Amino acid sequence: MPIQLTGVSYRYGQSPALRDIHLVIPEGGLTVLCGVTGSGKSTLLRLLSGLEQPTSGSIDYSHADSSASVSIVFQQPESQLFAGSVRKDVEYGLEQQAVPEPRRSEAADRAMRQAGLDPEQYGQRSPFLLSGGEKRRVCIAGAIAPLPRLLLLDEPTAGLDPPAARALLETAAELKRGGYTIVVATHDLDCFFPLADQVAVLAQGALRYSGPPDGLWKGARVLEDAGLEPPAYIRIGRMLMRQGGLDALPSGAGELLAELDPRSLVYPGSGAGPAAAGGERPSAASLSSTAGGAATDAITAADTDTDSADGSGSAKRQAGLVLRTLDPRVKWLAMALWSLVLLGMKSILPLALTTVLVAVLLACGGITRKRAVWFYRPFLPMFLFLWLLSAFSWSGADGAASFAFSSEGALTGGLAVLRLGLLVSLGFLFTETTSGAPLREGLEWAIAPLGRLGVRTRNWSLAVSVTLQFIPWILGKISALQLALASRGSRKRGLARWTPRQISLMAVPLLLQVIGMGDELSTAIEARGYDPSKPRTPWLVLSWRRKDTAALLLVLLAAALLWWVSGV
Numbered sequence: 001m002p003i004q005l006t007g008v009s010y011r012y013g014q015s016p017a018l019r020d021i022h023l024v025i026p027e028g029g030l031t032v033l034c035g036v037t038g039s040g041k042s043t044l045l046r047l048l049s050g051l052e053q054p055t056s057g058s059i060d061y062s063h064a065d066s067s068a069s070v071s072i073v074f075q076q077p078e079s080q081l082f083a084g085s086v087r088k089d090v091e092y093g094l095e096q097q098a099v100p101e102p103r104r105s106e107a108a109d110r111a112m113r114q115a116g117l118d119p120e121q122y123g124q125r126s127p128f129l130l131s132g133g134e135k136r137r138v139c140i141a142g143a144i145a146p147l148p149r150l151l152l153l154d155e156p157t158a159g160l161d162p163p164a165a166r167a168l169l170e171t172a173a174e175l176k177r178g179g180y181t182i183v184v185a186t187h188d189l190d191c192f193f194p195l196a197d198q199v200a201v202l203a204q205g206a207l208r209y210s211g212p213p214d215g216l217w218k219g220a221r222v223l224e225d226a227g228l229e230p231p232a233y234i235r236i237g238r239m240l241m242r243q244g245g246l247d248a249l250p251s252g253a254g255e256l257l258a259e260l261d262p263r264s265l266v267y268p269g270s271g272a273g274p275a276a277a278g279g280e281r282p283s284a285a286s287l288s289s290t291a292g293g294a295a296t297d298a299i300t301a302a303d304t305d306t307d308s309a310d311g312s313g314s315a316k317r318q319a320g321l322v323l324r325t326l327d328p329r330v331k332w333l334a335m336a337l338w339s340l341v342l343l344g345m346k347s348i349l350p351l352a353l354t355t356v357l358v359a360v361l362l363a364c365g366g367i368t369r370k371r372a373v374w375f376y377r378p379f380l381p382m383f384l385f386l387w388l389l390s391a392f393s394w395s396g397a398d399g400a401a402s403f404a405f406s407s408e409g410a411l412t413g414g415l416a417v418l419r420l421g422l423l424v425s426l427g428f429l430f431t432e433t434t435s436g437a438p439l440r441e442g443l444e445w446a447i448a449p450l451g452r453l454g455v456r457t458r459n460w461s462l463a464v465s466v467t468l469q470f471i472p473w474i475l476g477k478i479s480a481l482q483l484a485l486a487s488r489g490s491r492k493r494g495l496a497r498w499t500p501r502q503i504s505l506m507a508v509p510l511l512l513q514v515i516g517m518g519d520e521l522s523t524a525i526e527a528r529g530y531d532p533s534k535p536r537t538p539w540l541v542l543s544w545r546r547k548d549t550a551a552l553l554l555v556l557l558a559a560a561l562l563w564w565v566s567g568v
């Protein structure tokens with residue numbers, strides 16, 4: 001049964017990424033999803049994989065357990081590998097399906113061979129020490145090992161050299177012959193069009209065409225209007241048809257070469273060629289009525305944005321803009337002062353007031369609920385653990401062990417955890433509303449007085465700003481690794497996703513990525529001739545405005561008020 005998308009739309013926060021997609025993906029065929037950068041291809045793949053849910057509309061897979069039978073291979077294979085050996089990585093999805101040992105090993109061997117990897121040669125190797133093309137093959141092997149009903153490949157040939165790309169194409173053709181339903185998001189039309197049973201063209205999140213590839217050449221210039229170029233064999237074919245050298249457009253580079261072989265190529269203007277009349281370029285008007293039967297006409301009317309900003313939305317956006325454009329020195333002062341006041345808070349009232357203040361600022365800072373959940377989720381088990389630790393007491397005195405709940409401990413521990421959570425939230429608010437350059441300039445200003453005492457403050461500020469930039473980067477990497485686990489059949493959500501096994505699986509690749517990033521960063525700093533003893537050109541000249549003075553007064557007022565309340 002085909003997969004049916006009905007009126008599927010998706011938004012990242014306020015920005016629409018996909019609009020009202022109606023598409024049928026034929027079973028057992030290869031669908032090519034094309035469009036310029038940012039047109040929504042990866043988003044559509046993530047919706048098809050079940051990793052994200054459409055904001056509106058529905059996807060009907062026509063089989064009971066849809067999520068277990070879809071596998072996705074992301075654009076960057078590095079982010080999808082996590083196990084210690086290629087074999088373990090490929091077997092992960094099978095393990096999730098509780099496939100018993102001898103069958104698991106056989107299935108992994110078969111998948112590796114199908115993906116063009118010799119199990120003997122690659123099985124025990126570390127997936128992190130392979131070339132880009134090999135990594136992608138490991139990802140494909142891992143994705144096909146559980147025999148998914150639907151295989152999604154995001155830019156599978158990106159970054160590969162021509163032989164690696166050709167080998168990957170052969171793998172895709174082999175999988176197609178094996179009956180897999182495949183959707184490939186790609187810019188590489190030359191490679192994938194000849195394999196495609198269906199093409200879907202996306203532009204600005206809307207579907208402009210879906211149907212057989214040759215339908216694209218009969219109708220209006222859909223590809224060109226979507227900002228794409230037809231594959232080279234079509235461009236050459238059109239040129240030759242205009243010169244009368246071809247009767248019909250070829251269906252691939254191979255067919256074009258086969259057609260050309262027995263003919264002599266004639267240059268235009270040589271006078272020796274056949275009349276161009278037979279191969280005259282058909283006008284768009286004459287052909288638009290003959291577009292392929294299954295082809296869907298372009299969706300022309302641009303969607304009107306249904307969520308036009310209401311009053312409260314625009315006020316929030318305005319507040320977010322003010323927070324983001326505030327002088328970073330105000331933010332550094334606010335963070336330092338409020339953190340100090342927070343550390344002195346011992347009772348519920350001031351902590352509750354600070355919680356309200358931070359929550360309001362987070363909401364005004366334009367930080368979406370999804371982003372906040374993404375940030376806080378890793379901290380929740382730790383906070384819960386710390387709180388439980390303080391709420392229960394254990395004593396082994398007098399030979400009799402006792403384990404008791406202490407309400408006093410629970411309250412004190414709860415307040416301490418809340419304090420910690422608020423400190424983390426201040427950091428989150430600060431880094432979310434301040435980009436790299438102002439953050440670093442503000443920090444350098446804050447610690448400049450120490451420079452007069454002989455402290456090498458530039459090294460400090462560089463280290464702190466890099467560390468602060470690292471936090472969102474590391475959280476992003478954790479999310480990517482979680483997605484990698486989810487894409488192979490482990491789709492637990494919420495706290496259940498953070499099992500010790502999941503954490504142990506993520507630890508090694510995360511560490512490797514952090515080390516790799518640190519290495520690249522230090523090389524980049526060195527390559528730019530960084531010398532802490534030399535005066536430097538500031539990245540940004542800070543300028544103090546009236547609104548910064550007003551914000552500073554509010555910061556001081558809030559700090560004084562909270563300090564007073566904590567002392568009452």
Ligand SMILES: Nc1ncnc2c1ncn2[C@@H]1O[C@H](COP(=O)(O)OP(=O)(O)OP(=O)(O)O)[C@@H](O)[C@H]1O
Pocket residue numbers: 012015016017035036037038039040041042043044
């Ligand atoms: N995590 C995100 N948060 C906010 N917006 C996003 C996010 N991911 C993608 N977008 C936006 O959604 C739109 C579609 O992005 P998507 O990654 O699906 O495009 P794409 O066609 O796959 O691009 P590419 O060919 O460059 O991979 C873009 O405008 C992009 O900026």
